[in-house]
Amino acid sequence: MTENNVIEVSELTRKFGDFIAVDHVSFDVKQGEIFGFLGANGAGKTTVIRMLTGLLVPTSGFATVAGVNLFTHAESIKKKIGYMSQKFSLYDDLTVTENIRFYGGIYGLSGSDIRNKTGELLNRLGLTGVHDRLIRDLPLGWKQKLAFSTAVIHDPDLVFLDEPTSGVDPVTRRQFWDLIYEASERGTTVFVTTHYLDEAEYCDRISIMVDGRIDALDTPGGLKRTFGVSDMDEVFVTLARSGKKRTQGQGSDKPAEGGIS
Amino acid sequence: MSVTARNLRKNFGDIEALREVSFDIQPGERFGFIGADGAGKTTLFRLLISLLLPDGGEARVIGLDPVADYIELRQKIGYMPGNFSLYPDLSVEENLTFFATIFNTTVADNYLLIRDIYQQIEPFKKRRAGALSGGMKQKLALSCALIHQPEILFLDEPTTGVDAVSRREFWDMLDKLKTTGLTVVVSTPYMEEASRCDRIALMHRGQILDINTPEGISENFEGELWAVKADQRYPLLKALRSSPYAKSIYTFGDEIHYTDRRDAWNPEELKSWLESQGLTQVCIEKIKPSVEDTLISLMNHGDIDGGMESTETNDEPGKNR
Numbered sequence: 172m173t174e175n176n177v178i179e180v181s182e183l184t185r186k187f188g189d190f191i192a193v194d195h196v197s198f199d200v201k202q203g204e205i206f207g208f209l210g211a212n213g214a215g216k217t218t219v220i221r222m223l224t225g226l227l228v229p230t231s232g233f234a235t236v237a238g239v240n241l242f243t244h245a246e247s248i249k250k251k252i253g254y255m256s257q258k259f260s261l262y263d264d265l266t267v268t269e270n271i272r273f274y275g276g277i278y279g280l281s282g283s284d285i286r287n288k289t290g291e292l293l294n295r296l297g298l299t300g301v302h303d304r305l306i307r308d309l310p311l312g313w314k315q316k317l318a319f320s321t322a323v324i325h326d327p328d329l330v331f332l333d334e335p336t337s338g339v340d341p342v343t344r345r346q347f348w349d350l351i352y353e354a355s356e357r358g359t360t361v362f363v364t365t366h367y368l369d370e371a372e373y374c375d376r377i378s379i380m381v382d383g384r385i386d387a388l389d390t391p392g393g394l395k396r397t398f399g400v401s402d403m404d405e406v407f408v409t410l411a412r413s414g415k416k417r418t419q420g421q422g423s424d425k426p427a428e429g430g431i432s
Numbered sequence: 433m434s435v436t437a438r439n440l441r442k443n444f445g446d447i448e449a450l451r452e453v454s455f456d457i458q459p460g461e462r463f464g465f466i467g468a469d470g471a472g473k474t475t476l477f478r479l480l481i482s483l484l485l486p487d488g489g490e491a492r493v494i495g496l497d498p499v500a501d502y503i504e505l506r507q508k509i510g511y512m513p514g515n516f517s518l519y520p521d522l523s524v525e526e527n528l529t530f531f532a533t534i535f536n537t538t539v540a541d542n543y544l545l546i547r548d549i550y551q552q553i554e555p556f557k558k559r560r561a562g563a564l565s566g567g568m569k570q571k572l573a574l575s576c577a578l579i580h581q582p583e584i585l586f587l588d589e590p591t592t593g594v595d596a597v598s599r600r601e602f603w604d605m606l607d608k609l610k611t612t613g614l615t616v617v618v619s620t621p622y623m624e625e626a627s628r629c630d631r632i633a634l635m636h637r638g639q640i641l642d643i644n645t646p647e648g649i650s651e652n653f654e655g656e657l658w659a660v661k662a663d664q665r666y667p668l669l670k671a672l673r674s675s676p677y678a679k680s681i682y683t684f685g686d687e688i689h690y691t692d693r694r695d696a697w698n699p700e701e702l703k704s705w706l707e708s709q710g711l712t713q714v715c716i717e718k719i720k721p722s723v724e725d726t727l728i729s730l731m732n733h734g735d736i737d738g739g740m741e742s743t744e745t746n747d748e749p750g751k752n753r
Contacts, residue, residue: 210595211595211596211597211598212565212566212567212594212595212598213565213566214595311469311470334593337592337593338468338469338592338621339468339469340467340468340469340470340471340636340727340731341468341623341724341727341728341731342682342728342731342732343468345682345683348683352666352669356666366593366594366595366596367622368596369684369685372683372685372686373665373683391686392686402685403685404596404624407595407596407597408596408597408600411595411596411597412597
């Protein structure tokens with residue numbers, strides 16, 4: 172692995188039968204970078220994320236995540252990364268403290284580490300007063316902060332955020348991005364997907380997947396210059412429409428993609 | 433009026449899902465409820481279509497009372513719920529026939545109304561609905577909601593979780609329906625979709641904060657809104673937050689949106705100050721507030737400190753579905 176790259180992917184491919192979900196994809200993600208991973212529904216984003224998180228074995232290519240080879244040691248990736256999605260993050264029927272203990276446990280922290288981390292997190296997030304409340308009784312903004320904090324409780328090099336702000340109000344969404352900025356400043360690499368294209372602007376670099384391939388990868392400003400447009404929405408629509416034409420030209424339509432979330 | 437609502441109220445235990453909501457929707461209008469999860473959109477739709485009973489207030493939908501006249505109402509409205517609610521084990525064609533049959537009609541009798549939409553999925557009519565892509569599921573669900581020629585159509589978050597291209601295509605489909613004069617009531621969490629509606633209601637925590645046209649909604653934005661740019665965003669954000677004059681500061685695409693506490697102030701001074709903080713390529717300009725700016729401003733309304741922290745301490749717990 173090159174010194175500063177947390178993710179290195181080269182010619183990564185995944186087939187399901189005859190269908191090529193991910194088609195020779197190559198990219199690197201640097202330490203501390205906020206990397207936006209965009210694409211239309213069914214473009215292959217979820218398949219890439221499942222491979223990078225060790226949940227799905229690639230068909231061919233080469234990839235390392237946090238220095239771990241995806242083909243040979245996929246299982247050990249899971250200890251080195253954090254993962255959070257909007258749909259599945261915290262257990263509603265457990266209290267704040269129980270959720271922290273649970274995530275600390277599955278990420279392999281020792282009992283004393285979990286106790287220390289619990290105190291530290293409750294303090295930092297201002298949740299000390301509600302530590303024994305059930306998650307379902309907490310406001311959305313608090314849940315989001317806690318979900319993010321539990322995803323990085325083991326201080327991973329890299330955290331995957333799969334549509335973390337889906338359906339969230341504009342104020343809470345921005346609070347969540349503050350957490351992302353802070354984590355990035357501490358050196359944590361953030362790999363994030365979103366359907367909100369204004370959030371794409373908040374990333375250091377963005378890749379856009381179309382039909383299993385990465386058709387564009389640059390800074391938000393670079394992409395807008397390349398496509399001669401004023402916002403990311405136009406970049407995305409231009410690219411994704413080109414993909415649709417390609418697909419329709421072949422007279423095929425893809426089935427729905429299975430997700431981990 | 434196609435829909436009138438007066439002081440509609442609904443509680444779930446301690447949670448006030450809807451608090452005294454009132455509005456009117458004109459015939460033929462496309463009316464959008466804009467708000468995040470937990471704003472009360474789905475609860476409101478369920479009250480209007482007779483799937484929930486209100487705890488207070490009353491409503492009329494195409495002249496009918498959703499409480500007293502629910503049997504008649506259900507035959508005359510079309511409803512597309514937020515989660516995919518067709519039968520995944522039936523084919524595209526079977527789903528459509530099923531919905532036509534339960535409304536005592538046939539696909540052939542109503543084909544004209546759905547033709548533009550259904551033609552796009554007709555090549556896959558033998559495919560199981562569960563095996564369709566997201567965009568095709570949407571088209572099928574819309575076809576099924578229209579097959580009995582409803583007098584009004586309720587679409588609850590039809591574009592949530594859908595990518596930006598498919599979202600645009602969905603609104604384009606609705607544009608085609610517009611020519612039929614059908615009233616469409618739609619909800620969405622995506623602020624930029626507001627512009628596709630004739631009028632919108634901004635919802636937050638069970639209340640309607642404002643109702644207006646998408647262009648007119650920013651009339652209620654308090655003060656002047658400024659867009660600030662510099663070479664590095666996060667340092668700029670932190671610098672602006674340390675300014676004693678800042679009223680509200682938040683990221684917005686590649687800009688930071690800023691309002692000042694003072695009635696009169698000089699942007700050049702702010703620019704110089706930011707440059708003294710080590711920022712370069714600073715650019716400040718006055719802009720017209722968007723729908724999202726207006727919602728953020730209304731959400732923070734009444735809170736002197738404005739800012740990002742204000743809304744979270746009294747955020748509505750739980751969700752409404």
